[in-house]
Amino acid sequence: MVDKSGRPVRTGPERIRKLAKAALNADVTVEQVDTILEGLSETLEDLNNSTGNLDATLERFNDTISRIDELAPRLIGVVDRLEGIVTRVERIVGIGESVILPLGVAEHAIRGALDRVRRTTGL
Template sequence: MNADVTVEQLEDVLGGLGGTLTDLNDSLSNLNSAVDRLDNGLDHFEATLSRIDDLMGRLVTLVAPVEAIVERIDYMVGVGETVMSPLSVTEHAVRNAFNALRNRATR
């Protein structure tokens, strides 16, 4: 009689284990599907990064001449400021002289 009870208990355990293994198999299948989708997403992301990298190479080619133009303009502005500096000093001196004369006349 003990052997019959033990066999029944073993059959119950094995029956429950079969359901658990089926659930585990379903879960692993779902996990595999999720990993496949993630893999596809990562492939798409890698392709996007590759396209961005290619675009950046072309952009650098376009930006280099613009930087050269900006440097030339900056140099020309610097020359213009250097040329205008004495004129600015003269203008301020003349303005101050006129202001002094105006202030002297109003006193």
């Protein structure tokens, strides 16, 4: 047998009160757990909806990337053609500059000569 000499002996009503108190505490704890589980359930439903929306967004993103991949070779072709056009325009401008350069030199020489004639004649 267990020695209970150091503890006071509980009466029946004290035991019933203690058990009732423990039952009420357990009931409150169960209610709290139920509330937490309800909140968790709502959170999980929201998370599920968000995951579904994320899946749809990722599918659209993947479609967009695929379209860009399809468009890239055509864009590269356009850039190549534009580079060819720019090269031709640069050649044309270079030819134009080389044609105009002697005219500029001749104009400068003629103006210089006319300025000397004006200075010497006093015009």
